[in-house]
Amino acid sequence: MAVSGNVGIYTPPKPEESVYSEERHPVVIIPMSVKAAQGILERGTIVGKDSNGLIVPYNPNATITLSDGTTAPAPEATPVGVLVERIDTDRETTGNVLVHGVVFRERxxxxxATVDVNDLDNLAKIGIWNIG
Incomplete structure (x- = not known):
């Protein structure tokens, strides 16, 4: 969502371009702050939050090292939603994220990596189901 004075306005994409379906279940989309300097994040990207609470690409393999030297899952190892539009993180600070609803698996x-059954299960745990 390019911010150009119309903050908070979201125009849904054409159905054939959309990552979500409202035919089966209503969706919940909320604007979230995005970490800067990540380049382009495409519509349909599964996202998590970093340790500062900013949106970053979901990475189930991400870990952090604890003070005792052991590792634990990093915050971005847990999905929080799916981007519903392409954003340029070098120019935009907010992205619209679907946090509840039905998404098209192939999008x-x-x-x-390639989206797999574990990723789909992790999305289902937070109320994002897939079809396709």
Whole structure:
């Protein structure tokens, strides 16, 4: 969502371009702050939040090192939603994220790998179901 004075206005994409379906279940889309300097994040990207609470690509393999030297899942290892439009993180600070509803499986993107059944299960745990 390019911010040009119309903050908070969201225009849904054409159905054939949309990552979500409202035919089966209403969707909930909310604007969220995005981490800067990540380049382009495409519509359909599964996202998580970093340790600062900013939107970043979901990465279920991300870990953090704890003070005792052990590792634990990083915050972005848990999905929080799916981007509903392409954003340029070098120019935009907010992205619209679907946090509840039905998405088209074939339109989902994982930046580091192909979306698999574990990713779909993780989305279902937060109320995002897939069809397709």
């Amino acid at each position: 989902l993107i994982r930046v580091d």
